[in-house]
Amino acid sequence: xxxxxxxxxxxxxxxxxxxxxxxxxxxxEKKVKKQFHLLSKWVWKSPDxxxxxxxxxxxxxxxxxxxxxxLKVPDQSFSGNYLREEISTYAANARSHFSQLDLKFYDxxxxxxxxxxxxxxxxxxxxxxxxxxxxxxxxxELECVLNKIEKKWLFxxxxxxxxxxx
Numbered sequence: 764x765x766x767x768x769x770x771x772x773x774x775x776x777x778x779x780x781x782x783x784x785x786x787x788x789x790x791x792e793k794k795v796k797k798q799f800h801l802l803s804k805w806v807w808k809s810p811d812x813x814x815x816x817x818x819x820x821x822x823x824x825x826x827x828x829x830x831x832x833x834l835k836v837p838d839q840s841f842s843g844n845y846l847r848e849e850i851s852t853y854a855a856n857a858r859s860h861f862s863q864l865d866l867k868f869y870d871x872x873x874x875x876x877x878x879x880x881x882x883x884x885x886x887x888x889x890x891x892x893x894x895x896x897x898x899x900x901x902x903x904e905l906e907c908v909l910n911k912i913e914k915k916w917l918f919x920x921x922x923x924x925x926x927x928x929x
C-alpha cells in the first residue's frame with residue numbers, strides 16, 4: 764500500500780512538472796509563431812489610433828525583422844532587400860492609407876531545416892477599411908524564413924506565393 768502511494772505521488776509530480784515545462788517554457792515552434800502574433804498585433808489599426816501609438820507600433824514592427832530582409836511579391840514593384848528601418852517606414856506608410864486594419868495568420872506549417880533557421884508556410888488575411896472608405900479583404904499564402912539571432916526569431920525573408928505556383 765505504501766509503494767502505491769509513492770508511485771502515485773511520483774506520477775503526479777511528473778505530470779505537474781510536464782505541464783509547467785510546456786506552459787512556461789515554450790518550444791521553438793511556439794516562439795516562431797509568437798513572432799507572427801506580434802506582427803499581427805502591431806499591424807492592427809483602429810480608427811481612433813493616435814500618432815504616438817502609431818510610432819510605437821512601427822518601432823515594434825521593426826524589431827521583428829533581421830537587419831536585412833528579403834521581400835518577394837509577384838508583380839509588385841517593391842520586391843527586394845530592405846533594411847529593418849526601411850521596413851518600419853514602409854509599414855507606417857502603408858498603414859497611413861487605412862482607417863482600420865487587421866492582419867491574421869492561419870494554417871501554420873513550421874519546419875527547422877537546420878539550427879537557427881525556421882521556414883514557415885502559412886495563410887495571411889488582411890482586412891480593413893481604406894482611408895477613402897473602401898473595404899479591403901485579401902488572403903495570401905506566404906513562405907517566410909526566420910533566423911534565430913541572440914535567442915530571438917527574426918523575419919529574414921517573406922515571399923507571397925502565387926496560387927498557380929503550387
